[in-house]
Amino acid sequence: MKFLNLTALLMAAVLLAALIVAGCTTGPSQPAATPTPTAVQQKELTVFAAASLTGVVTEIAHDYELLHPGVKVVTNFDGSQALRTQIEQGAYADVFLSANTKHMNALRDKGLMENASIGLFVKNKLAVITPASNPANIHTLQNLSNPGVRLVIGTKDVPVGDYARQILTKMANDTAYGPSYQQAVLKNVISEETTVTAVVAKVQLGEADAGIVYESDITPENRNKFMIIAIPDKFNVIAEYPAGIVKDSRNKDEASRFIDYLKSDPGRATLVKFGFAMP
């Protein structure tokens, strides 16, 4: 009898599964739900921004909300490669601010961006930071290759990690450093982080001896927590940040206004305040 009950239960389950599958296949014939306007006339603008923009875009979003009452700017900060994956997988965003052109172009090539909206809005450079206590006695770029230095950089996919590798390759091609320097530095890497903010955190905690980050990561607030070693221009990489409107955006006008604000005088003033350079 017990066996019979089980069979009946399973049969009911199979029957229902069939019904549900049938229901699913007829589902798409209904028109896709249109976005319903919110009860309060408040517009949400979703901005996906590279982790290196965390401080500056938070402030710009606040300023923008003051200038445009009724608009709420929702921000999502992560490595540009992670944001790109999220958009590829269908995450909703109005504006994408990438820390390199590679991830922006990848989205553009997949037809996920409004092509005409894409343009550079800011530039950045890289620098080496150590904790203020400088436990590994790093004073020059050469010191980064000292055995036992605990170096933290980004993964190869996050822009800051990609740029760091480009810099090391440039140095490897220079007789003053050479390929052995590049190898020794890469051997010192103890962790590859998926965002620049995680690199900064590891150095700030004193757990890493050095990190390769953006100049904009050194802010007036945290400057006394680090020692900074500048990377000469002939090795440095100019990080170019493009902004663009996502194709699926439902607020393209507002998105366009936001990008215009980034490029306006007040927007630029804030960007410069946070250590970025103009394109």
Place this chain on the structure above:
Amino acid sequence: MNAGKRNFLERKGLFLYLGGGALLTLVLIFIVTPIISLFLRITPEEFLSSLSSPVVWNALTLSLITASLSTLVIILIGTPVAWINARHRYPGREIVDTLIDLPLVLPPTVAGLALLMAFGRMGLIGNFFYQFGISIAFTTLAVLIAQVFVSLPFYIRQARASFEQLDTMYENAARTLGSTAVPTFVTIILPLVKTGLIAGAIMSFARALGEFGATIMFAGNFQGRTQTMPLAIYTAMQGDLIASITLSVILILISFIVIALVKLKLKGDA
């Protein structure tokens, strides 16, 4: 009890069958669909070629080695602790028990940060070792520590329950016959609770294998050294989706085997 259930079912009839069936179906769909979706996104050729890529291979070997080692450590530490707490009353036993369970409910990121504050070179314990030039954070050892920290309670809970279910007459009989404590424990008690302990160890192994949050914060993310499978899945998802899916499929297969083993073991125990 069975007869009562049958009467109930007969009275309520088809409606209950359909309700129960619907619930089962929904649960099955909810759990199985995401897993099948992963398998559908990858061809067998992609899976095999990805299997030989260094990221996948390094993560797989590192994960299996660290999870096995941490399980071994857990068994060695956890078994006596579980025995003590199961058989001996001492002041503060409840507090000890609660503290041991704490990592179960602690968010893994909190565990990771806490471990970094303790074993990092600026940390409470880490600073001591750092004086002698030993770094713990961001090494394979840190991966191991994170895994032991989060999965120890799984084993201890199961082991303690197994010990508590065991009648004291066995150890009493052994002792009356002149056996001392340690030989009694090893030759009499352990074989009697073997299945329960193995089930606990398998659960700990599975938890260690899946450990992500504490590891990425405390051990960092470095291929071949600290990048275990969950970390590689997270990192690769942002670049090489196929490698990411390959690793996920392997983890699903391992998890499935683990559950099957535990079920078999517990059935054997009953």
